[in-house]
Amino acid sequence: MLITTLVILVISMILFVHGKIRSDIVALGSLVLLLIFGVISVDEALAGFSNPIVLMMLGLFIVGGAVFRTGLARVAGQKIVKIVGNNENFLFVAVMLVTGFIGAFVGITGTAALMLPIVMSVSAGTKSGPKRFLMPMAFACSLGGMMTLIGTPPNMVISDTLVRAGFPELKLFSFTPIGAFVLLLMIAAMIPLSHFLCKKSEEKKVDELRPKSLRELADEYSLSRNVTRVRVRMDSPLIGRSFAELKLPNTYNLTVIEIDRPSRGKFFGSSGRELVGPQSVPFGGDTLYVLGDTANVEKFAEEMRTDVLKAGEGRGSSLHFQNWGIAEVLLMPDSSLINRNVLETNFRAQFGVNILGIQRKGAYILSDLKDEKLKSRDTLLVQGTWDNIRKLSMSNTEWIVLGEPLESAESVPLDHKMPFAAVILLLMVILMVTSVVPPVAAVFIAALLMILTGCFRNVEDAYNSINWESTVLIAAMLPMSTALEKTGVSGMIANGLVENLGSLGPFALLAGIYYTTSIVTIFISNTATAVLLAPIAMSAATGLGVSPYPFLFAVTVSASCCFISPFSTPPNALVMNAGRYAFNDYLKIGGPLQFAMGAVMTFVLPLFFPF
Template identity: 55%
Template structure:
């Protein structure tokens, strides 16, 4: 028992520390349980064949298809338009629509889907998007409480009940709890978001009703202050050479954004300037105007060493006209891209990102924690939640939307962000989703829930709702899958060694004398506190057997205690790092850690107090 508790404590420590990936920590704990003969290899690996794990894999695929076909985007954007110009209506609709989607697909995917839509709608309503993005993240977690498949902790307590010989929960057993969570969330967040989430400088933006245009983004990332025009002279060393041969980024730490070249057309009604992205194979010519991003000192060195012409702000690019230069991207656009928590770009340098090679876009800057990284970008490693400013043609920027599992394009101009594309496979995806739910809801249909999910996932691939099997695999968050599969046997180890009995007995002895409600409160807030430091899934896996044993020792029903575990594990709002949705909106909303404390902590406490009184009413002791 002592060894098991030490392994458990070490696992919790490394989960909190965060320097080692949570799935690696879980696998290490699993190996230790085998090496110390606490579990047999068969018992230790049983988690990987557990129906919960298989269901989660299938649900990731189904959710990915719902997003890729544009079905969820179409429904949510049409509903949100009902708000019109009403700030309060928009707030309530965002919460309700997000919660409704979050009831059936992953909360991270829900936030990724809703982010660009909400930003667009907020700007239309002349309100700062920061007021809506944190409630958006919270609503996705609240919605997950409404169905059996809404969030992994729900499946964890279902597994705990079935494993102990109790009757399992139905698909909509969670719905009353989810509805109450959403209702409490709306009531509490309406005033808190108004007070704490709209900053003073953003209130000015509201009054001016400014859209987040290309010029706004250029100003925000200080592009204008660091953008210079350089002309290629007749006898310049650049003439006839490609950008890959010149290696300007490597030598001078500068970025060539685009090349403007006088067009050969003689038609006076046609444009006289060709704009082209500065690709590696682009050969420079005399008269080309290069748009160079970087420090002025480095630009001077570039100009001096290569016999170039540093153009002043009044020199026109064509003819002898003189105009004042402005940041005018024309056919070239700029947009913000927010990295997803499980993106393959995490911890990779910008130069290795493949943005230029695969998508023909440049990375101009990184927003991280309210700060802007604009220099030495090529060697800068990207972090989860970073907002990247990218530049390229509008067509290439639109192509970035194809990789929703990797990033979310949130900073496009209003007209671009508001576009909704309805794929012809959306009705097929909707039909498959509904059939899966029907099979899981009605006991008269002789299909086990895990089989219904697997069939739905296969149909999504076979009917073309996902482009191919590789796309299906990309939708799966393998870190979460391995974490759950490796941690589920920990509960078995706790039971085999008697550790869960010791811990639950301690809870019962200290709190049980005050009645089951106080014991329920102790389990709820213990889970709530632990979830602030480790993932909600890991917390649920660790606390579910303890809550079960505590209920048995007290002689009461385990249902309210297990519901306390899943609700407390999912309703964690006081930290940006407690759930992926919280972290995902941090950069987009320009939130600080204290913003989550000011808004999330009161909500988390109020939600806990409400649940302690509501759960025994819904699921009597």
């Protein structure tokens, strides 16, 4: 059984690192194999799905989703950050503190999603621009999650490990002292280090990273050069037919983004121009603003009997943004749109916005969009009414609206359910602090109240806020820790650490646990790492005859302090494209920081949790 367990563990870790198969599928596969080979029983295999950690995570996703959807966290973060004014260092500290505070209650991925557009906006006027702020913000998301029991899954994992070993359950704020210390240490370190993200050779690129004005976005994506105006003849087959019926993207690979209707009279200027929607209908004499290749436009003009207008011919020869706007949308790594082509996304019908271009790894894709498959961290340029763009920013957690540009970035609609979300969140914290009910009950009470008070549009919206991949990952991986303990793998690794490092004292063993966790977290998720290393840390502490608390906290701190790779945590991945970071940026900043943090924690953790 021991060899079988080790083989399954190694295969699982290889697949985690490879990344081609979703992590939850890998975890479920390892669970099934452990069950098939008789390493664990059926009850042990299914125990993860009834574990309080997993149930609490389900409730917390709903609570965090409500806080996110009502705009509570976004508005609070924006207001607090803006209080500090334009002083760059004060703003830097404020961003880190606010991000850490929100991350303690909302979860690291949700915090990154709501803080990213805020930081893009408030850092626009600084000399360094967003590039100095976004990576530290991502690090603060992970460290903020360390400050409460509910902030990040590794915290709940080590609490469960202690309970199963017969120790008292950790409380909501048991993590706060060490979490706050690490966050403050990170701020002190990143104030000087963050300047290396904006070295002089890159200062000219700062303007590219701030939220752009509408004209700047249009120029960046070459909209003016890719938009052709055509006038509809009186005998055109377009007349009287809706654009949904015409299906121009399918037939000609073109998108009509605006109509100028002359019937309103010359004295009204551009008031006759309107955004095109699926039900818009062109008429004779209308001027259409068509986005696409010249050859496709010419074919369309010939077959649909329209006249191509030359530059300066007619009125309104350039795009205007009176009734509609453009914005950039960053796809989340786990978005369901990934690997689907633009036509399949059906953005125009669902959200009333058009996809005009894609920015991918610094390159711009502006033609043949309908067949282009979307990839993780693509930035989409979308066009629509400002109302629809704002709804897009609040309607889904699979993307982040980066570019409600400077003219409208500060205009955040205040949802009338925001006070309910604030009161319910406060109630949950009070229940958990006072231990009136078990923590999992407090979370479920809060989740239920969020739904009943209308903080979601409907129950399905609440279910959609749950990250099922993370939930299934931890539920399926928990039995792996059971298998490691049953077959003696945990004891074997722990004994190896104790034999090789224990003779040097508990500090050496603590450093060994910390750096082992740190190295593993580079390759697989921090949740999976915590599940695997927590029982080993417990066994190692028991073998040395010392308190397990510093060793288990070393696991959760190390799992959260993974800065060396952009793919080790969701926040790191989210800011990579928005900040125009390269992999080497994480290596040169995060690498020394990650290993220096281990040296400090080796001596600091025993101060908080003595051996």
